[in-house]
Amino acid sequence: MAKSKKEIISIQSVSKIYNLGETVVKALDNVSLSIYDNDYISIMGPSGSGKSTLMNIIGCLDVPTKGKYKFKDELISEMDDNQLANIRNEKIGFVFQTFNLLPKLNAMQNVEVPLIYSSLGRKERIERAEEALHIVGLQDRMTHKPNELSGGQRQRVAIARALVNKPSIILADEPTGNLDSKSGNEILKFFAKLHKDGNTIIMVTHEESVAKLSKRRIDIFDGKIARDE
Amino acid sequence: MEKLLEMNNFFKNIIIGLFSVRSNLTRVILTASGLTIGIFTVSIVSAAVSSIDKEFAKSMDYYGNDKVYVGTWPWSFDFDWWKYRNRPKIEESSLEYITQYSEYITDVSIKKNTWTRATYGNKASWVQLNGVYPSYQDMLSGTKIENGRFFSQNEWDLQRRVIIVGGTVRDGFFQGKDPIGKKIRLNNVTFEIIGELKKQGIGMVPGGTLDNLVIMPSTTFERILTRWGFDELVLQTSPEDIPLAKEEVGMIMRVARKIPPGDDDNFAVNSADAYMEQFNTMKNAIAGMGFLVTGISLVVSAIGIMNVMFVSVRERTREIGLRKAMGATNFNILTQFLSEAVAIAIIGGSVGIALIRLTVFGLASFPIPNFNGATLPISFDLLLVFYTFTVCVFIGVLAGLIPARTAANLNPIDALRDE
Numbered sequence: 181m182a183k184s185k186k187e188i189i190s191i192q193s194v195s196k197i198y199n200l201g202e203t204v205v206k207a208l209d210n211v212s213l214s215i216y217d218n219d220y221i222s223i224m225g226p227s228g229s230g231k232s233t234l235m236n237i238i239g240c241l242d243v244p245t246k247g248k249y250k251f252k253d254e255l256i257s258e259m260d261d262n263q264l265a266n267i268r269n270e271k272i273g274f275v276f277q278t279f280n281l282l283p284k285l286n287a288m289q290n291v292e293v294p295l296i297y298s299s300l301g302r303k304e305r306i307e308r309a310e311e312a313l314h315i316v317g318l319q320d321r322m323t324h325k326p327n328e329l330s331g332g333q334r335q336r337v338a339i340a341r342a343l344v345n346k347p348s349i350i351l352a353d354e355p356t357g358n359l360d361s362k363s364g365n366e367i368l369k370f371f372a373k374l375h376k377d378g379n380t381i382i383m384v385t386h387e388e389s390v391a392k393l394s395k396r397r398i399d400i401f402d403g404k405i406a407r408d409e
Numbered sequence: 410m411e412k413l414l415e416m417n418n419f420f421k422n423i424i425i426g427l428f429s430v431r432s433n434l435t436r437v438i439l440t441a442s443g444l445t446i447g448i449f450t451v452s453i454v455s456a457a458v459s460s461i462d463k464e465f466a467k468s469m470d471y472y473g474n475d476k477v478y479v480g481t482w483p484w485s486f487d488f489d490w491w492k493y494r495n496r497p498k499i500e501e502s503s504l505e506y507i508t509q510y511s512e513y514i515t516d517v518s519i520k521k522n523t524w525t526r527a528t529y530g531n532k533a534s535w536v537q538l539n540g541v542y543p544s545y546q547d548m549l550s551g552t553k554i555e556n557g558r559f560f561s562q563n564e565w566d567l568q569r570r571v572i573i574v575g576g577t578v579r580d581g582f583f584q585g586k587d588p589i590g591k592k593i594r595l596n597n598v599t600f601e602i603i604g605e606l607k608k609q610g611i612g613m614v615p616g617g618t619l620d621n622l623v624i625m626p627s628t629t630f631e632r633i634l635t636r637w638g639f640d641e642l643v644l645q646t647s648p649e650d651i652p653l654a655k656e657e658v659g660m661i662m663r664v665a666r667k668i669p670p671g672d673d674d675n676f677a678v679n680s681a682d683a684y685m686e687q688f689n690t691m692k693n694a695i696a697g698m699g700f701l702v703t704g705i706s707l708v709v710s711a712i713g714i715m716n717v718m719f720v721s722v723r724e725r726t727r728e729i730g731l732r733k734a735m736g737a738t739n740f741n742i743l744t745q746f747l748s749e750a751v752a753i754a755i756i757g758g759s760v761g762i763a764l765i766r767l768t769v770f771g772l773a774s775f776p777i778p779n780f781n782g783a784t785l786p787i788s789f790d791l792l793l794v795f796y797t798f799t800v801c802v803f804i805g806v807l808a809g810l811i812p813a814r815t816a817a818n819l820n821p822i823d824a825l826r827d828e
Binding site: 236239241242261262265266268269270274276280282284293294296297298341345 | 428429735740825
C-alpha cells in the first residue's frame with residue numbers, strides 16, 4: 181500500500197448504532213480506516229455485516245453515532261443535512277447497482293442532474309455533461325432515454341453522472357450486480373481505466389472475482405474490519 | 410453573488426417541478442379540473458353579485474334617494490300579506506294634510522298604479538300605468554323626458570287623454586320611429602302620445618323599470634281606470650331629510666287617519682334606502698351561500714392536489730433519494746414539489762379563467778329573448794385574473810406544503826432503497 185499518498189478520508193473509531201425498538205443494532209463497531217488518493221478499494225462482506233452502513237457513512241449519506249470522520253480537512257461527522265448535501269455534490273460520485281437513472285430524462289439530462297445542484301450555468305452544465313459522456317464512450321447516445329439503452333450503457337451513463345462533477349472519490353455499490361458477465365467485465369475494465377487516470381474508487385461487491393481486480397481489499401464482518409490489505 | 414446563485418438554484422428547482430408536471434399531464438389535468446370548477450363558480454358568483462348590485466342600484470334610481478312613498482304595504486322581501494290585506498286604501502286627501510303640516514316635504518303627487526293592455530294596430534303589449542299630478546314632472550327620477558313634453562296643469566284639469574311613454578313603446582309599436590303625436594289604445598280607449606321617457610334598460614326590481622311605463626294625468630286615470638290599481642303618495646324631500654321626513658309623514662298620516670295612540674299604523678312609509686338595506690341583506694345571503702359552496706369546492710380541490718402530490722412523492726421516492734445523493738438539499742426538493750403543486754393549481758385556475766371569459770363572452774353576445782335586446786348583466790374583470798392567480802398560488806402552496814415537506818425530509822438512504 182502506498183502510504184506516501186495523500187490521505188483523503190480518515191475514519192477514526194466510528195460506530196453506528198441503530199435503535200430498533202427494544203433491540204440495539206451495532207452496524208459499525210469502532211471502525212478506523214484511512215483512504216488515500218488514487219486508491220481502488222473493494223469492500224466485501226456478507227449481508228448484515230455493516231458494509232452498506234460503512235458505504236453510507238463514507239458517502240456522506242449518513243453520519244456516525246460515535247467517532248470522527250474527516251474528508252480531506254472537513255469534519256463530516258459534525259455536519260448538518262445541507263453541508264452533507266454540498267459535500268455529496270462536490271466530492272462524491274455515486275454508482276448504484278440498479279443504475280438509478282431517471283426514466284423520463286435522456287442520457288444527457290441524467291448526467292446533468294448533479295450539476296443542477298451545483299452553481300454552474302446552463303452552458304457549462306451542457307459542456308461538462310457532454311464531456312462526461314465522451315469519457316464513457318456514449319457520445320452517440322446523448323439523447324437516448326434509459327429504456328433505449330442496454331444495461332451496460334445505462335451503467336455507463338450512471339458512471340458519467342458520477343464523474344461529471346469531478347469528484348474526489350467514486351463510490352460504487354455492486355456496480356456489476358445487475359449486469360451480464362460481458363457488460364460487467366466492460367464496466368470493471370472501465371473502472372480500472374478510471375483508476376489509472378487518477379480517480380479514487382471505492383466499490384462494494386459480493387463477488388470474489390470483482391474484488392480481485394481492485395488494489396486494496398477490505399472485509400467487514402459483524403461491524404468490524406476483518407481484513408484490510 | 411451568493412444570493413444570485415441561490416436564486417438561480419431556486420428557479421432550476423421550479424423548472425424540475427414543471428418538468429414533472431409535463432410528464433404527468435393527464436393526471437395533472439384531472440386534478441386541476443377540481444380547481445377549475447371552483448375558480449369558475451367563485452368568479453361567476455362574484456360577477457353575478459356585483460352585476461346584480463349595479464343593476465339594482467340602477468333600478469333604485471326609479472324610486473329616487475330623495476323621495477318618501479306612502480302606501481298600503483311596506484317595501485319588503487319578507488312580505489306578510491295577511492297582516493296588510495285589510496288595510497284601507499291610500500286616500501288622495503291625505504296629501505292635503507301633508508302639504509299643510511309637513512316641514513320636510515317640498516312637493517307631492519299621487520301615483521295611481523295599474524297594468525293594462527296597450528294596442529296599436531294589430532300589436533298589443535302589457536304596460537304599467539301611472540296616474541300622477543303635473544308636479545310629477547319634476548319628481549321623475551332615474552329618467553327624464555327625452556322627447557316631447559309632460560302634460561300640463563290644464564290637461565290634468567280637463568282630464569285629457571294624453572300620455573308619456575317609456576322606451577319600449579317606441580321599439581314595440583313604432584319600429585324605433587318617433588311616437589310623438591301617435592295614438593295608441595289603452596284598455597280600448599284612445600290616447601295621444603305627447604312625451605317619451607329616456608330608455609333605461611333591464612331592471613331588477615318588480616315594477617322597477619321605466620321602459621314599460623305609461624304616465625297620464627291622475628284625473629284621466631281615475632275617470633277611465635278607476636276600478637283597478639292601487640294608490641301611492643309620492644313625496645319630495647331632500648336625501649339627508651329622509652329619516653326625519655318619514656317620521657313626520659308617519660305622524661301626519663296617523664292624525665289624518667285618526668288612529669288612536671297605541672294602535673298600529675295601517676299604512677306604510679317607504680323609501681329607497683330601506684329597500685336597499687333589505688336588498689343588501691338578501692344579496693349578502695346569496696353571496697354568503699355562493700362563497701361558502703365555492704369555498705368548500707376550493708378546499709376539496711386543494712385536498713385533491715394534496716392527494717396527487719402525496720402519490721407523486723410516493724412514486725418518486727427513489728428519485729428523491731437519488732437527487733439527494735447527488736447533492737440536492739432539503740430546500741431544493743421542497744421547492745421542486747411545491748412548484749409542482751402550484752403549477753397544477755395555476756393550470757386549473759387558468760382553465761377556469763378561460764371558461765369564465767368564454768361564458769361572459771357568450772352571455773354578452775346572446776340577448777335574452779323578449780327583453781328588448783338586453784343581455785344578462787354580467788361582466789369580466791381583469792382584476793379577477795389577478796385574484797385567481799393569487800388564490801391558485803395560495804392553494805397550490807397550501808396543498809403542496811405537507812407532501813413537499815415529506816419529500817424534503819426523506820432520508821436519502823431509505824429513499825434510495827425504496828422499491
